[in-house]
């Protein structure tokens with residue numbers, strides 16, 4: 417094991433990327449970067465990280481922001497429950513620990529949105545505590561090094577890999593070891609085309625000797641991906657547009673989109689405009705159709721969304737907007753609202 421972690425740490429010293437959160441790995445910076453990197457690649461995550469740090473340099477600053485401000489800066493990363501958890505976690509750190517993250521794995525683990533992985537990353541990188549991280553990169557490297565065919569997305573696999581990562585951990589320098597292992601997976605032992613021929617761990621790699629590298633790690637496919645058909649009504653009145661604030665019963669909680677009629681299968685714009693739901697929505701007021709968009713396909717973790725946007729000009733203002741969860745806002749103010757990526761894509765097209 418010693419040879420493996422020494423090799424990894426030497427490799428890391430020569431090959432690591434210069435990333436802003438590595439300059440001063442405070443608990444706040446480690447936590448923020450790990451939460452952002454669970455959502456996106458490093459190249460895009462770096463920009464989000466810098467924007468967050470510039471706007472809220474400390475966890476106390478972040479705790480004092482409004483949820484809407486946090487969602488707005490998070491926009492484009494998806495999975496908005498993580499942004500809400502980020503904000504609530506900052507508030508817990510301020511309320512329960514006076515603005516300092518606790519240097520204890522179990523206490524970190526109890527904070528909102530912090531799971532085993534993030535708690536281990538903060539504990540090891542910021543506090544030097546001996547906790548092994550297990551992320552996608554670690555699963556891949558370990559499954560190849562030890563040629564393990566237990567699926568990584570079942571309980572048995574998760575337990576097995578957690579134990580193995582713990583056995584492999586360099587307890588003298590756990591933060592460095594964890595970062596080296598993750599970086600090695602991200603840059604060298606990559607999902608496609610790992611550089612086995614120039615790999616410093618090749619002599620120890622069982623998947624390389626057994627010629628099973630391409631089959632590792634093993635995953636079982638379980639979740640059925642559902643398709644949803646969203647027909648958005650972009651209702652314009654003078655220079656304003658009706659926005660809809662989403663509630664917590666569905667995806668995109670507390671974000672803004674447009675009023676929407678969901679159908680079980682793809683519907684034409686004419687079907688939507690002739691439906692009872694549409695006449696109730698516009699309260700039978702006179703209107704005309706300005707434009708119908710192309711179809712947008714948007715993939716979420718367990719769903720595929722097929723959306724169309726029907727632009728309507730309304731000749732009279734709607735009266736019952738509160739009961740429908742609507743807000744009338746100037747088109748020029750749309751940028752002030754947190755919106756899902758799908759709506760952002762449509763607005764930018």
Ligand code: SF4
Nearest residue numbers: 560605610612615621
């Ligand atoms: S030999 Fe290939 S599969 Fe094995 S650790 Fe190195 S890069 Fe990964």
